[in-house]
Amino acid sequence: MIRNRNAKINIHKLYDLYIASERNRLTKRFDTYIKAVIVFPNYYSVAMSNLGFLRAYELINQSGFMSCDRAFLQDDDSKGIISIETRQRIANYDFIFFSLSYENDFNNILSILNAEKIPFLSKDRNKSYPLIMAGGVIAFLNPEPVAPIFDLMFVGEAEAIFPDFFKIIENKKKYEILESASKLEGIYVPSGYNFIFDKKKPVTLNKIECLPGFPKKIRRKYADNGASFSSSPITTEFSELSNINMIEIERGCKRGCRFCSAGFIYLPLRESKHADVLNAIGSLSAEDKAGFVGLGTMDSKNINEIMRFSLNSKKPFSLSSIRFDCLDENNLDLIKETGIKTVTLGIETGSSRLKKMINKDIDNDEIITALKNIIKKGIINIKLYFMFGLPGEGKEDLDETINLIKTMREEFVRSSKINKRIGLITASFSPFVPKAWTPLQWESFEDLTVLRKKAGYLNENLKRLPNLNININPLNAAFTEAFFARGSRISNEILIYSFINKISLKNAITSKEYNIKDFIRKFDQDELLPWDIIEQGVTKKYLLSEYLTGINLKTTPQCFKGCKRCGVCL
Numbered sequence: 001m002i003r004n005r006n007a008k009i010n011i012h013k014l015y016d017l018y019i020a021s022e023r024n025r026l027t028k029r030f031d032t033y034i035k036a037v038i039v040f041p042n043y044y045s046v047a048m049s050n051l052g053f054l055r056a057y058e059l060i061n062q063s064g065f066m067s068c069d070r071a072f073l074q075d076d077d078s079k080g081i082i083s084i085e086t087r088q089r090i091a092n093y094d095f096i097f098f099s100l101s102y103e104n105d106f107n108n109i110l111s112i113l114n115a116e117k118i119p120f121l122s123k124d125r126n127k128s129y130p131l132i133m134a135g136g137v138i139a140f141l142n143p144e145p146v147a148p149i150f151d152l153m154f155v156g157e158a159e160a161i162f163p164d165f166f167k168i169i170e171n172k173k174k175y176e177i178l179e180s181a182s183k184l185e186g187i188y189v190p191s192g193y194n195f196i197f198d199k200k201k202p203v204t205l206n207k208i209e210c211l212p213g214f215p216k217k218i219r220r221k222y223a224d225n226g227a228s229f230s231s232s233p234i235t236t237e238f239s240e241l242s243n244i245n246m247i248e249i250e251r252g253c254k255r256g257c258r259f260c261s262a263g264f265i266y267l268p269l270r271e272s273k274h275a276d277v278l279n280a281i282g283s284l285s286a287e288d289k290a291g292f293v294g295l296g297t298m299d300s301k302n303i304n305e306i307m308r309f310s311l312n313s314k315k316p317f318s319l320s321s322i323r324f325d326c327l328d329e330n331n332l333d334l335i336k337e338t339g340i341k342t343v344t345l346g347i348e349t350g351s352s353r354l355k356k357m358i359n360k361d362i363d364n365d366e367i368i369t370a371l372k373n374i375i376k377k378g379i380i381n382i383k384l385y386f387m388f389g390l391p392g393e394g395k396e397d398l399d400e401t402i403n404l405i406k407t408m409r410e411e412f413v414r415s416s417k418i419n420k421r422i423g424l425i426t427a428s429f430s431p432f433v434p435k436a437w438t439p440l441q442w443e444s445f446e447d448l449t450v451l452r453k454k455a456g457y458l459n460e461n462l463k464r465l466p467n468l469n470i471n472i473n474p475l476n477a478a479f480t481e482a483f484f485a486r487g488s489r490i491s492n493e494i495l496i497y498s499f500i501n502k503i504s505l506k507n508a509i510t511s512k513e514y515n516i517k518d519f520i521r522k523f524d525q526d527e528l529l530p531w532d533i534i535e536q537g538v539t540k541k542y543l544l545s546e547y548l549t550g551i552n553l554k555t556t557p558q559c560f561k562g563c564k565r566c567g568v569c570l
């Protein structure tokens with residue numbers, strides 16, 4: 001992937017190369033009186049593989065009165081951050097929309113603002129600065145660690161929030177917008193709230209005080225079932241998903257895995273309009289492949305028909321991660337026919353106890369049978385995702401995971417003989433990170449020393465086996481994610497302090513005289529949580545009951561017709 005890491009590649013030349021590579025279906029007006037820029041706080045290649053970012057870019061341009069450019073993190077930002085389309089400095093736009101997907105990008109937000117000499121905090125900016133807003137999954141999961149940076153945040157899905165918000169910004173002056181917009185569902189103006197922390201337990205929140213005129217809670221707004229969802233308006237070979245046009249098959253997930261924030265904050269499950277999906281496939285350019293995305297693509301009732309249509313239209317496709325229990329003869333034939341050589345599956349753990357705790361209770365025998373069926377179809381490589389550091393995890397749980405992988409590897413080698421070629425199993429392990437709006441949000445992030453030992457144990461037991469590749473994701477990155485995932489406005493102070501002083505987050509925490517353990521601890525069940533400012537639809541009471549059900553090693557069935565248990569379906 002070409003990035004502007006190499007000092008010899010000038011940012012203008014690099015952006016010329018990227019633009020020349022883009023297949024862009026967007027018709028953009030350049031005669032509008034409002035100029036906006038959408039910023040992804042990571043490199044072009046990462047941004048262009050993010051459907052949420054591309055969708056927001058498309059919707060802003062479809063407003064009719066705004067033209068929106070794109071900007072990204074740059075290695076050389078000595079001359080500021082420029083948009084890829086018009087090469088203007090982002091500080092010169094009327095509106096800056098940030099698209100936020102990952103906690104580990106928070107530092108990049110500061111780099112970008114710093115390069116443009118824009119004060120980090122909303123309260124320190126006067127009317128001469130652009131209005132700075134943020135949307136994306138972070139804005140409706142837990143916005144607090146970055147909330148003081150933004151003038152306004154979008155809590156929910158762009159398709160649902162933008163129409164009413166655009167009516168306001170079309171007719172108001174830049175800084176009159178906040179007051180009117182704060183009354184809209186799905187709009188969070190962080191300056192309208194004070195977060196008061198306990199003096200004796202400094203990381204514990206005591207009260208969320210809302211200033212006069214601001215709503216007590218910010219209700220998540222989401223698109224109706226049957227709304228038009230998205231497909232990539234632009235494709236490029238320089239995206240991490242090179243030349244793949246992402247087509248959203250569904251939004252939400254009915255499974256209720258207790259560690260998965262996306263599984264709860266995108267509820268209810270909504271399928272894309274079938275005709276839209278087929279149209280998106282039909283209009284792909286010759287260079288592009290279809291990439292079907294969704295939290296549970298194989299759960300979609302239309303998935304086999306969609307895959308068949310794609311094949312008949314001579315458009316190869318790829319799929320995001322698949323559940324073992326969704327694979328059958330029919331869909332495996334279609335997957336094979338498109339030429340997929342690697343199937344990616346999320347298993348999470350081999351421990352029968354922990355599988356129940358996380359509500360992903362797929363029997364190990366069922367996993368082995370599915371594995372045999374995959375290999376029988378001639379798909380030669382398997383990628384597996386696991387977690388470690390799950391609540392209550394002991395050596396016996398890790399041993400069950402190790403044994404499962406060993407058995408899978410043996411079966412993989414045995415079954416591969418019919419293909420006359422043995423491929424590779426790649427098992428990736430990530431530390432469990434407790435996330436807001438999940439039943440496991442009250443649990444702790446495991447101590448790094450313990451995680452290090454567990455990573456060593458997994459590696460030691462699995463590393464020398466043929467046809468098996470082990471990949472343990474960096475623990476420090478997981479710590480950063482955990483620190484922010486349940487963070488608060490105190491985390492924002494620490495983020496800024498670490499950036500200004502060029503020190504690690506851990507050093508910033510201790511320099512500010514906080515205790516690292518307080519940020520990754522187990523939260524009390526009756527504690528006020530920073531993300532309680534949001535009304536997600538899923539109630540805290542439901543999450544707590546799911547947490548206790550999980551602790552008691554009991555599973556909960558998936559969403560069903562007539563169910564009203566979590567608070568989303570009324």
Ligand code: SF4
Nearest residue numbers: 559563564565566569
């Ligand atoms: S109320 Fe029931 S069906 Fe609706 S989203 Fe919640 S769990 Fe699923």
